[in-house]
Amino acid sequence: MGRFRKSIEHHREYHRVYQSQYHARLKQIVLNHYGTTCQVCGETDFKKLCIDHVHENGKTHREELGLKREGFNTQFYSWLIKNNFPEGFQTLCITCNSKKSAIYRWGLTRPEVQYTLTT
Numbered sequence: 226m227g228r229f230r231k232s233i234e235h236h237r238e239y240h241r242v243y244q245s246q247y248h249a250r251l252k253q254i255v256l257n258h259y260g261t262t263c264q265v266c267g268e269t270d271f272k273k274l275c276i277d278h279v280h281e282n283g284k285t286h287r288e289e290l291g292l293k294r295e296g297f298n299t300q301f302y303s304w305l306i307k308n309n310f311p312e313g314f315q316t317l318c319i320t321c322n323s324k325k326s327a328i329y330r331w332g333l334t335r336p337e338v339q340y341t342l343t344t
């Protein structure tokens with residue numbers, strides 16, 4: 226039984242690594258199209274970059290597609306590729322993306338969300 230369990234764990238680990246490599250490959254393709262730097266602050270760290278809906282309609286869009294969340298979602302990246310990189314998306318870093326969401330949620334008046342919108 227011990228050997229059997231070990232082989233399952235090995236398989237899980239393999240699957241996990243494979244999934245994350247696949248994810249990184251899709252992300253690279255998408256970033257090559259939308260830009261490999263944050264459109265606001267110029268961040269270039271691959272791990273920190275994600276794809277943002279320019280007009281902040283991400284939630285509706287994700288619901289239409291049946292996706293859980295944007296940014297780090299493998300399905301979302303493959304959707305962008307399959308649809309030939311539709312307009313209305315941009316590369317942002319996680320920090321700028323969450324600041325932007327905060328502005329849409331709370332408005333531009335709050336000092337903690339002072340931020341320059343580039344779109």
Ligand SMILES: [Zn+2]
Pocket residue numbers: 263264265266267268317318319320321322
């Ligand atoms: Zn940024």
